[in-house]
Amino acid sequence: MAIPYPHFISSEKAAVEAGLLVPSSPSSSLSPPVILTQDDLKKIAAYKAVEYVESGMVLGLGTGSTAKHAVDRIGDLLRQGKLKNIVGIPTSKKTHEQAVSLGIPLSDLDSHPTLDLAIDGADEVDPFLNLVKGRGGSLLREKMVEGACKKFIVIVDESKLVNYLGGSGLAMPVEIIPFCWKFTAARLQNLFEESGCDARLRTFGGKDEPFVTDNGNYIVDLYFKKSIGDLKVASDAILQLAGVVEHGMFLDMATTVIIAGELGITIKNK
Numbered sequence: 001m002a003i004p005y006p007h008f009i010s011s012e013k014a015a016v017e018a019g020l021l022v023p024s025s026p027s028s029s030l031s032p033p034v035i036l037t038q039d040d041l042k043k044i045a046a047y048k049a050v051e052y053v054e055s056g057m058v059l060g061l062g063t064g065s066t067a068k069h070a071v072d073r074i075g076d077l078l079r080q081g082k083l084k085n086i087v088g089i090p091t092s093k094k095t096h097e098q099a100v101s102l103g104i105p106l107s108d109l110d111s112h113p114t115l116d117l118a119i120d121g122a123d124e125v126d127p128f129l130n131l132v133k134g135r136g137g138s139l140l141r142e143k144m145v146e147g148a149c150k151k152f153i154v155i156v157d158e159s160k161l162v163n164y165l166g167g168s169g170l171a172m173p174v175e176i177i178p179f180c181w182k183f184t185a186a187r188l189q190n191l192f193e194e195s196g197c198d199a200r201l202r203t204f205g206g207k208d209e210p211f212v213t214d215n216g217n218y219i220v221d222l223y224f225k226k227s228i229g230d231l232k233v234a235s236d237a238i239l240q241l242a243g244v245v246e247h248g249m250f251l252d253m254a255t256t257v258i259i260a261g262e263l264g265i266t267i268k269n270k
C-alpha cells in the first residue's frame with residue numbers, strides 16, 4: 001500500500017529520524033508529496049515510541065513487523081551510545097533472536113518481574129484502546145510481559161483502527177493446548193454462536209500442518225460476523241474453557257497508542 005503523505009508531516013522528528021522524510025524547509029511547499037508505504041508508517045510509529053525510552057529502563061520488546069522497527073531502533077541507539085543500560089525482555093523467540101543479533105542485553109520476567117515500558121504492535125485497536133493481538137502467534141508471552149509493565153505503548157498504522165474488537169473481520173486468536181483441539185475449537189465456536197463465529201485452526205504456510213506457538217500450543221482463530229458484545233464477559237467465557245491457554249484480547253492494558261496515518265502521527269493516552 002503506498003500512501004501520498006501530506007506535506008506538513010515532514011516536520012515530524014520520528015519520520016525524519018526514520019530516514020523517510022527530510023525536515024521542513026521554507027521551500028518545502030514546492031516539493032512533491034512524499035509517498036510512504038504501510039511499512040513506512042509502521043516505522044514512523046515505532047521511532048516515535050522509542051522516543052519514550054530512557055537509559056536504564058527494563059523494556060518489553062514486542063513481536064511483529066511494527067515492533068521489529070522499534071527493536072532495530074533501540075539497537076541503533078545502544079550502538080550509538082545514545083541509550084545505555086537497557087535490559088530487554090523479549091515477547092517471542094523471534095524477537096529474542098533479533099535482540100541478540102543487535103547486542104541488546106536480555107533478561108526474563110523471573111529476574112525482572114516489573115518492567116518500565118513495553119512497545120509492541122497490535123492487530124486491532126478500538127476507541128477505548130482495547131486491542132486484538134496475536135496474529136503473529138505470540139499473544140501469550142506478549143500478554144505476560146505487557147501485563148507486567150508500568151507503561152505499554154502500542155504502535156500501529158491507521159489500518160489497525162476498528163470501531164469494535166473483531167470488527168476488522170480478521171482473526172481473533174486464541175491459544176489452546178493441542179490435546180483434542182477440535183473439541184476446544186468447537187466449544188469456542190459455540191460460545192459465540194450468536195455473533196456468527198467461525199473457529200479455524202491456524203495452519204502453517206497454507207498447509208494442513210498446525211501452526212505451533214513458542215509455547216508448544218496451537219492457535220484457533222475466531223472470525224465474527226457480528227459484535228461479540230461485552231468484552232469482559234467474552235474474555236471470561238473464553239478463559240473458563242478448559243483447554244484454552246490465553247486469548248488475544250488485550251483489555252485495558254495499553255497506556256498509550258501511537259498511530260501513524262495519512263495525516264501524521266496521533267497519540268492517544270489512557
Ligand SMILES: O=C(CO)[C@H](O)[C@H](O)COP(=O)(O)O
Binds near residue numbers: 067122137
Ligand atoms: O500481536 C502480535 C504478534 O503476536 C503483533 O504485534 C501483531 O500481530 C501486529 O503485527 P504487525 O506489526 O506485523 O502488523
